[in-house]
Amino acid sequence: MSDNSLDKIVIATRNLGKVNEILDLFQSIKVPFGTLADHPETTDIEETGTTFAENAELKAAAYAGQTGHWCLADDSGLEVTALGGRPGVLSARYGGADLSSPEKMNLLLNELAGLGDSARDARFVCVMALADRPGRIRYSAEGECRGRIALAPRGNGGFGYDPIFSPEGFKQTFGELSPLAKNKISHRTAAAKKILRYLLGFTDVAT
Secondary structure, X not given: OOOOOOOOEEEOOOOHHHHHHHHHHOOOEOXXXXXXXXXXOOOOOOOOOOOHHHHHHHHHHHHHHHHOOXXXXXXEEEEEHHHOOOEHHHHHHOOOOOOOHHHHHHHHHHHHOOOOHHHHEEEEEEEEEEEOOOOOEEEEEEEEEEEEEOOOOOXXXXXXXXXXXXXXXXXXXXXXXXXXXXXXXXXHHHHHHXXXXXXOOOOOOEO
């Protein structure tokens, strides 16, 4: 089988929220998608990169090598201007790997307390990377969604920091928006559109 043939793409994450969002975003691609849950032989990859791009490409390449399939990985996080871009690449581990999502949000809100309304500018960033079976990075793309940090968590939708992030032009947080509304404007959508354009360069991948 050629390294260029696309028989399957493995979504290289164990985060079910990310898996569901990515599956929704790539519905127009008729290549079957799998997840790491289909490959119990895989071992977790340490995210040692200093940028979203480095971590996304690291995971895509490593999991392609472990699974023997094309792999799509993403690394994403929240950057708050007043905090010098924190939590950034440490978003999932902010304050320590054992902190829950509500605890991470509270930590961030406490850091912003007293800084004033102008200190709440932020953006979500996502980099997606696609690796072929030998683990070569074929394409990577970045997307962003700018907005502001809410005064308190609102909504139970999404995952991670979604309940404290209000995208530009919306009063609601990502936690309050429907999945359909979020997927029209999210950072992950912006990156996915670029990956989709790349995949359409292959024959017989679009429905």
